[in-house]
Amino acid sequence: MKYIVGLIYSIIIIFPTICFSELNDDSWRVNTNIYLEIEEYQGQRDSFKNRVYDKISTVGQLKLYNPKSDWRFTLDHRESLRNHGRNFSTSRDSYIRNRTQIDAIKQIINTPKSDLELGFRYRKESNDVEPNSKARSSNRLYGLTPAGEYRFNDNWSFNFWLSYFYYSNYFNDSSHEAETEYGVTYKYSDALKAKLTVYIDNQWDKHFSTRFLQSQVRAYLPITIKPNWKITPYVRYFLQENTYDKNNYLTQEIKNGFRIGSRVEYKATPSLTLWSELAYEPSTWKSPKKNGITSGYDNKQTLYLGKIGVKYQW
Numbered sequence: 001m002k003y004i005v006g007l008i009y010s011i012i013i014i015f016p017t018i019c020f021s022e023l024n025d026d027s028w029r030v031n032t033n034i035y036l037e038i039e040e041y042q043g044q045r046d047s048f049k050n051r052v053y054d055k056i057s058t059v060g061q062l063k064l065y066n067p068k069s070d071w072r073f074t075l076d077h078r079e080s081l082r083n084h085g086r087n088f089s090t091s092r093d094s095y096i097r098n099r100t101q102i103d104a105i106k107q108i109i110n111t112p113k114s115d116l117e118l119g120f121r122y123r124k125e126s127n128d129v130e131p132n133s134k135a136r137s138s139n140r141l142y143g144l145t146p147a148g149e150y151r152f153n154d155n156w157s158f159n160f161w162l163s164y165f166y167y168s169n170y171f172n173d174s175s176h177e178a179e180t181e182y183g184v185t186y187k188y189s190d191a192l193k194a195k196l197t198v199y200i201d202n203q204w205d206k207h208f209s210t211r212f213l214q215s216q217v218r219a220y221l222p223i224t225i226k227p228n229w230k231i232t233p234y235v236r237y238f239l240q241e242n243t244y245d246k247n248n249y250l251t252q253e254i255k256n257g258f259r260i261g262s263r264v265e266y267k268a269t270p271s272l273t274l275w276s277e278l279a280y281e282p283s284t285w286k287s288p289k290k291n292g293i294t295s296g297y298d299n300k301q302t303l304y305l306g307k308i309g310v311k312y313q314w
Contacts, residue, residue, distance in 0.1 A: 035309025119145035257283025
């Protein structure tokens, strides 16, 4: 929570500069997004066999942009409490993980037919652990992300983003990661669009041996109901999710799974937006997962996801 307060202080410090820019028609803007996220894996238990919820996170995001500039910047901080009780109380092996992330994005191409940008990312994450356990050192991530869109006509477009990440001092075996999502968007009207994409995530160790491989088909349906109401139902179907050991032996794989969810936004004022998101994700796995988050002979797992937040344009 202290980092959320720090985010507010940052806005106060930046605000006079923004006002000065407005007087000079420089058009710099600050947007903030503060939200609460809850993840619940049905049936999860801690190391003492007590039933717990998986994770609750407080997140603060700050975006600095200028419509006349080719650059924009974002600052993101997340604090996550792992293994918490029903009333958000801690369990005997609860721990907090902190993550701070900075992005700088450069617009490279901006024409009526196409857009292309290049993003640079730095992330630092602490790895606090359960009481009486050996603490993990913090790790750092460095990323590069090209993203773009090509518009075939007024209705059809192709969109993509592709990220490469390098992990420094990471506590897991992965040292490199490539993540991408690409697909087509159909615009029926300003109020209704449909988007179909393929998502792929691949992680390697320092020897570039695959340790994790995931692929999904995703569909989105953004709908503007009224000028101040927007709803985006979405669905994800899992094609593949495999985990491998250092000898490239398959240790875990998904048999079937999907996620269905929806995001709702309400623009209360020209500057203030209230939003929420809910999702349901059942899946079945080859082997039991850690912390008892699969159950029964079929190793089934169910994830419930909830978010609620406030966006503000300063």
